Amino acid sequence: MADYHLLYHQSKGYFEIHFFNKYMLGNRIKARIGKYEATPQKVKQLEGTNEYGSYTEYRILYQSPANEKRQFTGIVRMYSDFIIFEILNHYKIKGKNKKSIFEHPYIAFPNFEGDIWADDCAMLSYKRQVPFNYPLMWQGRVVQPMRDGKHSPLMVTNGQFETIVLSPLNHLLHGTVSINSFPPEIKCGLPRAVKMIEKDTEYQTVLVLGRGVNRTLARWGDILRVRHRTSVIPKDADVLLTHLSYWTNAGASYWYHTHRKTSYEATLTALRAHHDRIGIAFGSYQLDSWWYQKEGDHYTAGIVDWAPKESTLSKNFNAMLPFFQKYKRLKLFDEARISHVQSILRTPLGCHFKQLANDSIYVEARPGDFVLDTFAVPKTRAASKKLFLEIFAHPKWRLSFVIHDWLQYMNDHHRAFRDLAISEGYFSGLDEACRTIESSDNATGHLTLQLCMTQPHMTLNSVAMQSVTTIRSTSDSASFFIEGTNRWWWHLYASPFIHALGKYPFYDNRLSGSSHMHPFSSYAKFEFIWLGLSCGPIGLGDKIGSENIELIRRVALSDGEIVKPDVPCQPLDKCFLYNPRLLQNDRGVAVYSYSELSYAGVPYAGVHPDASKKDLRDLERNGYSIYYLLLFNVHPFGRKATLEVAVNEMMTAAATIATVATEASTTTETMTYYVYDYFKRCGYLTDAETSMTYIMARRKFFYQIIAPVVADAAVIGDVSMHVAGSRQLISDVIINESRVIFKCFRAKHPRDSHIVVYLRECPREVALNGMRIAFEWQDGLLRIVIHAAFDSAEIMILR
Numbered sequence: 001m002a003d004y005h006l007l008y009h010q011s012k013g014y015f016e017i018h019f020f021n022k023y024m025l026g027n028r029i030k031a032r033i034g035k036y037e038a039t040p041q042k043v044k045q046l047e048g049t050n051e052y053g054s055y056t057e058y059r060i061l062y063q064s065p066a067n068e069k070r071q072f073t074g075i076v077r078m079y080s081d082f083i084i085f086e087i088l089n090h091y092k093i094k095g096k097n098k099k100s101i102f103e104h105p106y107i108a109f110p111n112f113e114g115d116i117w118a119d120d121c122a123m124l125s126y127k128r129q130v131p132f133n134y135p136l137m138w139q140g141r142v143v144q145p146m147r148d149g150k151h152s153p154l155m156v157t158n159g160q161f162e163t164i165v166l167s168p169l170n171h172l173l174h175g176t177v178s179i180n181s182f183p184p185e186i187k188c189g190l191p192r193a194v195k196m197i198e199k200d201t202e203y204q205t206v207l208v209l210g211r212g213v214n215r216t217l218a219r220w221g222d223i224l225r226v227r228h229r230t231s232v233i234p235k236d237a238d239v240l241l242t243h244l245s246y247w248t249n250a251g252a253s254y255w256y257h258t259h260r261k262t263s264y265e266a267t268l269t270a271l272r273a274h275h276d277r278i279g280i281a282f283g284s285y286q287l288d289s290w291w292y293q294k295e296g297d298h299y300t301a302g303i304v305d306w307a308p309k310e311s312t313l314s315k316n317f318n319a320m321l322p323f324f325q326k327y328k329r330l331k332l333f334d335e336a337r338i339s340h341v342q343s344i345l346r347t348p349l350g351c352h353f354k355q356l357a358n359d360s361i362y363v364e365a366r367p368g369d370f371v372l373d374t375f376a377v378p379k380t381r382a383a384s385k386k387l388f389l390e391i392f393a394h395p396k397w398r399l400s401f402v403i404h405d406w407l408q409y410m411n412d413h414h415r416a417f418r419d420l421a422i423s424e425g426y427f428s429g430l431d432e433a434c435r436t437i438e439s440s441d442n443a444t445g446h447l448t449l450q451l452c453m454t455q456p457h458m459t460l461n462s463v464a465m466q467s468v469t470t471i472r473s474t475s476d477s478a479s480f481f482i483e484g485t486n487r488w489w490w491h492l493y494a495s496p497f498i499h500a501l502g503k504y505p506f507y508d509n510r511l512s513g514s515s516h517m518h519p520f521s522s523y524a525k526f527e528f529i530w531l532g533l534s535c536g537p538i539g540l541g542d543k544i545g546s547e548n549i550e551l552i553r554r555v556a557l558s559d560g561e562i563v564k565p566d567v568p569c570q571p572l573d574k575c576f577l578y579n580p581r582l583l584q585n586d587r588g589v590a591v592y593s594y595s596e597l598s599y600a601g602v603p604y605a606g607v608h609p610d611a612s613k614k615d616l617r618d619l620e621r622n623g624y625s626i627y628y629l630l631l632f633n634v635h636p637f638g639r640k641a642t643l644e645v646a647v648n649e650m651m652t653a654a655a656t657i658a659t660v661a662t663e664a665s666t667t668t669e670t671m672t673y674y675v676y677d678y679f680k681r682c683g684y685l686t687d688a689e690t691s692m693t694y695i696m697a698r699r700k701f702f703y704q705i706i707a708p709v710v711a712d713a714a715v716i717g718d719v720s721m722h723v724a725g726s727r728q729l730i731s732d733v734i735i736n737e738s739r740v741i742f743k744c745f746r747a748k749h750p751r752d753s754h755i756v757v758y759l760r761e762c763p764r765e766v767a768l769n770g771m772r773i774a775f776e777w778q779d780g781l782l783r784i785v786i787h788a789a790f791d792s793a794e795i796m797i798l799r
Helices: 213-228 264-278 338-345 361-365 381-392 407-412 420-436 456-464 485-500 524-534 613-619
Strands: 004-009 014-019 028-033 039-050 053-064 067-078 082-089 107-113 121-126 135-140 154-157 162-168 176-180 185-189 202-211 284-287 292-294 303-308 311-314 328-331 349-353 370-372 376-378 399-404 448-451 468-472 504-506 589-597 599-601 624-632 641-645 657-661 666-670 672-677 682-687 692-696 702-709 713-718 730-735 739-744 753-759 765-768 776-778 781-786 793-798
Touching (some): 028 053, 162 176, 185 202, 303 349, 338 349, 420 456, 456 485, 485 504, 589 730, 624 713, 672 753, 739 753, 765 781
Parallel strands (some): 349 399
Antiparallel strands (some): 004 014, 121 135, 370 376, 589 624, 624 702, 657 666, 730 739
């Protein structure tokens, strides 16, 4: 346990604890029942092995000093880089209706407290009451947050990136990490607002520690998935992730609005014809809440029948002032069948879903299956699964994904979400139903889910749902005061949370052809780069004829397939040390990702000077990594911001020594990189440790592509696309003293390829599939334009 120390003092009845030789979470762990410090009765120390690995365990029976019948067993299992705390209560705990679901737990274990707290930490959690995982960031002591109460998950780090992540491990919808400022405490457990905590209910909290923020978040996600027997969602899991999608939800051009005052049927027909005409392919179309039958036309109306209707009421729900809210009856479809809608669009569909009305046809058919309150919720896991199988399984639909919206509203307005069994059963039944319903359009083979309007605990619970592939990270598109730098900040810190759970963030729909200069507007030129690097969905909502076709073609191939890096982009670790939205802040932020291409030739990274020939041969299989660095400013009023970045900050394992292997000898040299500015179309050489300084005012941003220089050459990639070195575009790199060879994929390319390679000296010849072609070389950059379409074109550069 090199990075933490936990010792039980039996005579004093508490644990002494520190992490990285610092008291980041106080210096003691105690147990509490209600207002009282619990008294230890029996203590056992054990060792064992389970699905997580080997552990040392403390098992302590605690009792309330106010009532000897109130007892629980507190269990501490210590692994090499994480600790699991478990509560096993030995009496039934009845909830209190007046308590908030976001308040402190009744049985608190672990309860971090003490008189010593490190005061040089940076904290990240998420606002508990509102949807969309709104970030909370503060500095100093962990027990001095902007608000007391629930902070789950809670991330704590410092200037050395010694990091702790603390969260529930089970009962994810209700478990809490709750902060109390006076006296300073961090309490973990289940809140008293839960309707009933039955005797022998097991509740677990996990504490993960590591060096590096992103690395520790990833490890935390791994442990959660082991507990819930789920896996990371692949980048190609469903059609929403693999291809562009067209959206008709809030903020899109056709949300409760039709084309030229026609019907929705005419609008969708015109959309599909227009997209075919301009050559933009969409893998799916999304139908929002306007298409199905609701109990009324008010904003919160529940579903009566999840089927098309003849008309809907147009209303500007997002208008800030009532007199801007316009009402108009809109005609929907001539034929009220979703298969008819499918025949118009001829692509997979994603459909919106929200809460059921109390008078829905599903409740009328099986009234005993539901709990009625403001709306209807299935009583059991089995009832939930049965409901969603009935609703979502239609043999004539190409339903590929469902957007379950309004989750925050459901949590706040129905008593069922205070019940452990009903609330968990709702989501597990939903998950089982989606995994049962087949979808040939998805690589998973089943229907998938996107969650929207989630509160942080609902996002956390998604790790137990294998059908969930995407989660909306921010508010509705085009929400006033949420666009621009506020949305960027929000997405920046919600995305690592979602990625750690093995899911992908959805930024909501974007208008590719619309960008304004006021501080609350979107910025398509910047956002489309970020969306491609995020590996999540790219949903468009452009009005017919308003698309920026040039921009769209930089993120997707001709069939709509999104061009992506190997992994979702993540913020630099240093970006977790400060809040870039503060008025006094003068630092920018950055996200990065990479593509690792198959590689042969000179090994280039991670080599110790004494490496053997076998080690060198192994390194030839490591791959050629091209990094993508996106830097921007999220200051609320565009104040000038600066950020310094070194290449080794983007490396999973910093590697600054390259070895050049020849038949005669092995030599070592410091690694060099070429930094290519995507918009200036030029660059410079640097090493891994030297910091590059970027200055950003208002909407100024930088997009850099960084490639290792081997034998005075570096492959930048196909810069006609944002993710220039993607494996979808480039592969099989070979670099040596005499030539540079790689393959370029052209089968689905929407236009000419623009290949850029750094070469210190002008090449003798460039060949495409064995035939000489023209090229341009200037200031160390070789540029090649490929016009023709090939399934795979091999480029050979003779030096």
